[in-house]
Amino acid sequence: MSVRVRRVYDPPESDDGVRVLVDRLWPRGIKKEAARVDEWPKGLTPSTELRRWYHAGEGSYEEFARRYEAELAEPEAAELLDGLRGRVRKGPVTLLTSAKDPERSHAAVLVGLLESASR
Template sequence: MASPDVHVARVYDPPASADGERVLVDRLWPRGLAKDAAALDDWCRDVAPSTELRRWYGHDPARFTEFARRYRTELSEPAAAEALATLRTRASRGRLTLLTATKDPAHSQAEVLAHLLRGKD
């Protein structure tokens, strides 16, 4: 069975026809972005890292490995696990683009989620 077609992008980038379903996976709404400009199918706040973890991480790439480990632990909590299950269902239906406002999507919760959804972890 092929792994799900899951991609990561910045929410500030213009939507593309190849995006499939577009889901914002940040806890906070992106600064300066109008809701209609985001062209979202959903905003999945419950799958985002806790405020405490997000602040500890501070988007420092040197902390990414530990951030990813702690974040995967948080994803086992009931609300996050349910949100992750919803994303799995979406990914099973076709292309899914996980959106984040971070400047470095490769070192974000969206990338951790993409790996999980693709069955890489």
């Protein structure tokens, strides 16, 4: 399994595989052609309420991750997550985010879920 997280502002690399934008909003200052996004499953992203709660500094990353995982268990998101797992089984996938700290973002939660499903 090959899944990694990169900032959408970084230039595409030849080994990115399928490039999946995992942000609900299109990143500022980047043109769609430059981002080379193959998929944009908005239903797989944290809800607006959860995103605002976390960015307001009201809770810990661990609590954010727990709440986001609960959102991902909902039927629509679970179906999209299963589809992403299928993509990962077929080849490399790069999750793209505009988060300044991808290791403490929703993208890292997704990687954790994708990696735990492949064990």
